[in-house]
Amino acid sequence: MSEKIKIVLAEDEPSLALIIKESLETRNFEVIVTEDGDQAYNAYISEKPELLVLDVMMPKKDGFTVAEQIRKQDKRIPIIFLTAKSQTQDVVDGFKHGGNDYLKKPFSMEELIVRIHALLNRVENNQGSDDGLTHIGGYIFDYAKQSLTYDGNTEVLTYREAEVLKHLYSTKNEMVTRSHILKEIWGDDDFFNGRSLDVFITKLRKKLDKDKNVQIINSRGYGYKLIC
Known part of the structure; x- marks a missing residue:
């Protein structure tokens, strides 16, 4: 810098x-x-x-x-x-x-x-740690390019979708609190950010629904877990 x-x-x-x-x-x-x-x-x-x-x-x-x-x-x-x-x-x-x-x-x-x-x-x-490809079930997640590929078909993610998915994968198969995700990605766990997180989780679920072994489950009011 x-x-x-x-x-x-x-x-x-x-x-x-x-x-x-x-x-x-x-x-x-x-x-x-x-x-x-x-x-x-x-x-x-x-x-x-x-x-x-x-x-x-x-x-x-x-x-x-x-x-x-x-x-x-x-x-x-x-x-x-x-x-x-x-x-x-x-x-x-x-x-x-x-x-x-x-x-x-x-x-x-x-x-x-x-x-x-x-x-x-x-x-x-x-820097220097996010350029590799990540396999999430049958998906290939490219964080640098903000994309998800399944069976040869690639879908582009928004910046926030990529950030949330990266964070969930880093704690895969473990429950992570909403507050932790919000503070790590948004910097604040206020109401508006919480509503935004809910929207991105819903969108990610739809984009990951081709592989039934991949799920984002939630504990109501507590947090989320990426199972893969």
Whole structure:
């Protein structure tokens, strides 16, 4: 990691962008501020940041669209969404479009900084260890490419689906608590994250239903177990 951690910040409220920029720069970050989705994507290409902070509602392209563009090229770079929306579905949509985390406005700078460090540490700890293929029953799970292959047919996973499946496989045949999964992947076990986890578990079950020896079972209100 470089001496200064480079971040692209996409925020169209100048006063908020300035506060975030100045706060992060006191913590050894280099912040490139952009005001719309096009600028954010262009800065990602030209500046090669280590993390992006994207406002969801922006001119030209919204944060979800920018994240989708980036995910076509880079599955690993951390993306944090800033959103004024608070509905559960909005949060789920954010993860579905490639986000790693989200913060609802208003938020504290300390919380943003903690979330940034948590995501950067996770990327650093995972480097060089996740490029192999994993056999889950009759499936081949490629974490790096975010894909599941069964009988020659490949299905692409979202970033969050791949993260949840990787975590469940790391504790396969053992019950793992919801709280543990949420804190490891989302960084917080609050209600909205819990609802998001339920959605991803449901989607993974459907994608793993071709092999009857592979199951994700749950202990209601406690946790999940991947049997394979």
